[in-house]
Amino acid sequence: MVSVSGRHNYLGTQKQYRCDANNAPEDTSVPRKAIHEPQLVAPFPPVTVLNLINRSVIFGDWRELVHPLGGTYYYNNNKNAYTSANLRNYQYLQMLDDFVDASRASAKEDSWVLVVQPALFLGEQRFQYYYVVPNCRTIAWLEDLNGILLFRECIKPSEWGHKKLELEAQYWKHFEFFPHHFQMVTSEVRGIRREVICYLGEATILSQSTAASIFWTLDDMSLIITQLANIEELAEHDLIPETGIVFCCRILYMLRHHQYLNRHNQPEARLI
Secondary structure, eight states: OEETTSOBOOOOOSOOOOOOOOSSOOOOEEOTTOOSSOOOBOOOOOOOHHHHHSOOOEETTEEEEEOTTSOEEEEETTTTEEEOSOGGGOSOHHHHHHHHHHHHHHHOOTTSEEEEEEEEETTEEEEEEEEEEGGGTEEEOSSOEEOTTTTTTSSOOOSHHHHHHHHHHHHHHHHHHOOTTOOOBHHHHHHHHHHHHHHHHHHHHOSSOTTHHHHSSHHHHHHHHHHHHHHHHHOBTTBOOHHHHHHHHHHHHHHHHHHHHTTTTSTTOOOO
């Protein structure tokens, strides 16, 4: 995510990897809006039987949602925007809305999903953000971004095709955290399962396997494959429920991030 102050953050990962360096000059920038090759608080609703089942708390235009794992986040349907900030105790709701309006007016991309996070910088209220571009499976910003933190786990990730893998990984991480409105069908889950099975086959016959750096053990991989099959079976009308979406998007993040770390489809690609 990027803040109006110029400081940057991102949906990061915890494991640290390094890829082989090459002699090319380093370029960790992400051009503005790059998705292709570069060229006030409302009261609680009335307590009724229905609301007891589906209670929804509204803060201005922001609706509180509950993540399948129990956390809360907020969605503004009018502006197609999300935040994970706790709006129950947030004093700058009008500033948040003004930032969203200004960003939307600048982006002029109604289909893009905006994620904004308030932050204090030197005692001032600022806003970090990123956009999700569904039809391109990537995230983007409205200004050029110095992606040194985003791409720091590899040395000199200068090729756009290489950097795009990490941007897609962050795209899937977004939906792991904000699954509301995201749709996934059984055929997509089947594709994930086949991809993991391929890694399982490699791990079974090779003593040193790329799969070991993704899924830890053969037993773990088998459990993941079984869980993906269960998610397919529990689908209703071919649509995967939010609980399954969170799991699948987590696996997709791990797969794409692994490909980024190993420079998948790059001239210097190698297996570890």
